[in-house]
Amino acid sequence: MSRPWGYFLREAGRQAWRQRLPTAVAVAALGLAALYGGAWMLLWNNARPWEGALDDVGRLNAYLETGLAPEAQAAARAAAQALPGVSEVDLVTPDQAAERLAGDPQIKAAMALLGDNPLPAALTVRLDGTDPALARDCAARLRGVPGVAEVDSGASGVENLLKANALARSVALVLLAAFSALALAIVGAVLRLAAWTRRRELAIMRLVGAGDSFIRAPFLLEGLLQGLLAGALASAALMALQAWVALRLRSDLGLDLAALLPRGVDTPMALALCLGTGALGLLGAAASLATLPLGDEWEGS
Amino acid sequence: MIELSGVGKSYPGGIEALRDLGFSVARGEFVFLTGPSGAGKSTLLKLLTLQARPSVGRVVLDGVDLGRLAPGQLPLLRRRIGVVYQDFRLLYDRTVFENVAFALRVLGLPESQVRRDTLAALRSCGLEEKAALNPHRLSGGEQQRVAVARALVHDPGLVLADEPTGNLDADTGWEVMRLLASAHGRGATVVVATHNEAVMAALGHRRLLLRAGTLERDLPASAPSAEGERFRSAGPDPAPVPGPEPGVEAGIPA
Numbered sequence: 001m002s003r004p005w006g007y008f009l010r011e012a013g014r015q016a017w018r019q020r021l022p023t024a025v026a027v028a029a030l031g032l033a034a035l036y037g038g039a040w041m042l043l044w045n046n047a048r049p050w051e052g053a054l055d056d057v058g059r060l061n062a063y064l065e066t067g068l069a070p071e072a073q074a075a076a077r078a079a080a081q082a083l084p085g086v087s088e089v090d091l092v093t094p095d096q097a098a099e100r101l102a103g104d105p106q107i108k109a110a111m112a113l114l115g116d117n118p119l120p121a122a123l124t125v126r127l128d129g130t131d132p133a134l135a136r137d138c139a140a141r142l143r144g145v146p147g148v149a150e151v152d153s154g155a156s157g158v159e160n161l162l163k164a165n166a167l168a169r170s171v172a173l174v175l176l177a178a179f180s181a182l183a184l185a186i187v188g189a190v191l192r193l194a195a196w197t198r199r200r201e202l203a204i205m206r207l208v209g210a211g212d213s214f215i216r217a218p219f220l221l222e223g224l225l226q227g228l229l230a231g232a233l234a235s236a237a238l239m240a241l242q243a244w245v246a247l248r249l250r251s252d253l254g255l256d257l258a259a260l261l262p263r264g265v266d267t268p269m270a271l272a273l274c275l276g277t278g279a280l281g282l283l284g285a286a287a288s289l290a291t292l293p294l295g296d297e298w299e300g301s
Numbered sequence: 302m303i304e305l306s307g308v309g310k311s312y313p314g315g316i317e318a319l320r321d322l323g324f325s326v327a328r329g330e331f332v333f334l335t336g337p338s339g340a341g342k343s344t345l346l347k348l349l350t351l352q353a354r355p356s357v358g359r360v361v362l363d364g365v366d367l368g369r370l371a372p373g374q375l376p377l378l379r380r381r382i383g384v385v386y387q388d389f390r391l392l393y394d395r396t397v398f399e400n401v402a403f404a405l406r407v408l409g410l411p412e413s414q415v416r417r418d419t420l421a422a423l424r425s426c427g428l429e430e431k432a433a434l435n436p437h438r439l440s441g442g443e444q445q446r447v448a449v450a451r452a453l454v455h456d457p458g459l460v461l462a463d464e465p466t467g468n469l470d471a472d473t474g475w476e477v478m479r480l481l482a483s484a485h486g487r488g489a490t491v492v493v494a495t496h497n498e499a500v501m502a503a504l505g506h507r508r509l510l511l512r513a514g515t516l517e518r519d520l521p522a523s524a525p526s527a528e529g530e531r532f533r534s535a536g537p538d539p540a541p542v543p544g545p546e547p548g549v550e551a552g553i554p555a
């Protein structure tokens with residue numbers, strides 16, 4: 001049996017128009033979920049460098065007191081090298097540190113904002129392994145070395161960073177799930193409302209011999225279209241926002257947004273958003289209709 | 302085409318609308334269903350139009366035992382039946398064309414055929430001028446004809462009508478009967494519930510007389526009156542959709 005998709009599309013459109021306000025609410029809910037999802041994807045795509053921090057567990061940074069004489073810096077380095085568990089120590093001058101960091105466009109842009117080189121001289125201490133306990137011990141001993149101002153204890157620091165990052169991501173993920181669930185529920189409620197207002201019509205369609213899929217298809221299509229529309233609107237809004245921010249950054253601060261945000265809102269992301277909300281709309285429609293008899297009333301018996 | 306045995310239907314509250322009903326209607330037959338108000342005519346039609354299930358007994362429609370109908374078969378069986386409801390059951394937010402067309406859409410026919418057959422049905426019911434109007438802008442008789450066009454547009458083998466002449470003046474009532482007769486002429490089995498003595502006497506088809514939910518009498522077909530003879534011999538109008546079988550002569554019980 002062929003499926004009259006043109007007819008289904010007209011039906012979905014007619015229904016959406018008859019219920020303009022609820023439909024707008026559903027699209028708005030889906031759109032908000034999409035905006036949040038988009039923000040989340042931006043963070044995800046651009047926060048990736050944090051993960052490189054894991055390599056740093058086997059390494060400690062000991063920042064030296066500012067203005068320390070070169071001889072004292074060398075002495076601190078020798079003392080650090082003598083500590084148990086330490087395999088190698090490098091002295092990094094402020095200029096070297098700045099140069100090294102400038103390789104990362106994100107940090108380079110941030111440094112440009114700060115102006116003067118704020119970095120102290122530091123010792124990069126490579127350990128005999130990546131055991132966090134060893135790292136903690138070494139960090140404690142390093143703190144006792146004359147001239148050392150502060151030790152960035154790789155183990156706990158990186159661990160905490162990773163933990164915080166993971167926590168932030170789970171919170172974001174839970175929020176995303178909550179937003180999606182809310183949008184799903186609203187889409188479902190709107191379509192149930194539509195089915196309710198159309199119950200007489202659906203009953204007549206049943207009596208004429210309309211099958212289940214024939215009755216359901218326009219509703220599912222409507223959920224899908226609501227989702228696609230919401231995804232498209234959210235993508236357009238994110239792109240517009242991005243363009244505006246890039247413009248302001250360039251004109252007000254002379255900065256390149258692309259440096260701070262290596263991967264902005266692009267076409268694949270917009271497509272992913274549309275597909276995501278489209279699936280959400282379809283799912284909301286399917287879930288809400290699954291338990292509805294939709295006009296089927298072969299009563300009695 | 303229709304076989305009932307031991308059929309009963311009770312509504313919630315203990316009302317027994319039908320009791321131990323048994324009769325059969327042959328393929329191609331035209332039968333009037335009559336009896337006083339509350340006799341159970343509409344209830345019987347509800348069983349035959351698959352709106353309600355019998356409480357007891359067996360109903361066989363076109364070889365299908367309704368008691369053994371798988372859920373997925375219900376729409377398929379409904380598509381083989383054309384029903385004219387007493388209250389029309391039209392969609393008042395759609396055009397006349399759409400009201401008739403969707404009986405074809407559910408069959409999954411291509412749009413071009415939907416258009417063609419719908420227009421043909423509207424023409425044979427004298428509604429082509431009204432195709433683009435909404436039903437609430439039509440008179441009662443015109444709405445009744447839309448209901449008839451929708452029931453006949455897919456050329457069903459079984460046509461059921463509940464008081465199709467109920468609220469119509471005599472001429473309009475005859476117009477509706479003519480449409481049902483033309484479906485009969487194309488080979489459809491037709492069951493019409495009616496109080497209209499003039500129509501029944503004129504056409505002389507078999508009558509099932511219900512009273513208090515039971516079949517009181519099964520009156521065989523009689524000779525049509527002169528007026529009915531004229532009506533019958535005038536012949537059905539050009540068919541909306543050509544039927545597969547030649548016309549079956551009216552009113553002879555099997």
Ligand SMILES: Nc1ncnc2c1ncn2[C@@H]1O[C@H](COP(=O)(O)OP(=O)(O)OP(=O)(O)O)[C@@H](O)[C@H]1O
Nearest residue numbers: 312313316317318337338339340341342343344345
């Ligand atoms: N939905 C219902 N719930 C309860 N009782 C009902 C229902 N429908 C019909 N009845 C009862 O069943 C009996 C038969 O009703 P039915 O409508 O079949 O009669 P009818 O022969 O069609 O009458 P009429 O000629 O007035 O249309 C009546 O006593 C009626 O009150």
Ligand SMILES: [Mg+2]
Nearest residue numbers: 342343344463
């Ligand atoms: Mg009745």
